[in-house]
Amino acid sequence: MDYLFQLRWSDGFVCPKCGGGEYRTAGTALFECKDCGHQASVIAGTIFQDARRPSANWFTAIWRTETRKYGASTEGLKQAIGLSSCETAWTWLHKIRSAMVRSDRAKLSGIVEVDETYIGGGEHSGGASRGTGNKALAAIVVELKPLSTANKTGLHPLGRVRLFVVADASAESLKPFIEDNIEKEGKVITDGWASYSFVASNWYAHTVHVGGKKSEGEQMLPHAHLAVC
Ligand SMILES: [Zn+2]
Structure with a gap:
């Protein structure tokens, strides 16, 4: 208090x-x-209002949400706090994440990976058509922090992550999302999907990620994959 x-x-x-x-x-x-x-x-006006559990429990939950490399899990939170069910833990996480969204938030900067994925399934939106089917297509931006020399995985630590539902994977749909969420002069990494060709001519340094598994299993870009899976 x-x-x-x-x-x-x-x-x-x-x-x-x-x-x-x-x-x-x-x-x-x-x-x-x-x-x-x-x-x-x-x-x-805070998430502590009307909470039945002691605020100290909420601080523990917030700390777990903030510090877990791959995000807090409902199971882990349930056990750490002694919550009755995973559903309750999910509600807690949802409340905490909602409180973490700032409407005046700054754009992502530095190196940013951009990809799309379907919400509700693990399948990538790749392929010739990138049709959306019955699922919601979401564009994702992931900020990549500098690689430390000790890091042998080749994967950057993740910075801020944002997901937005987009109508389709056309340049028309993706462009506003990228411009609204990535600082000008940022370095943008995408796959070779044609809709991203505008990136290079729009303030950004554009790197096309090659050697992905587009043709076999449609893998997402590695950091975007880490962020949503
Ligand atoms: Zn007074």
């Missing part, structure tokens, strides 16, 4: 109603203004 208090009032308590700076504690997360009696909560 001290931490949440610091986040809300980093320069000391300010009553949201009258601007007063004096308060008394009125509950675990409640602070009452000494001037007007207004009660302000440090958890109102």
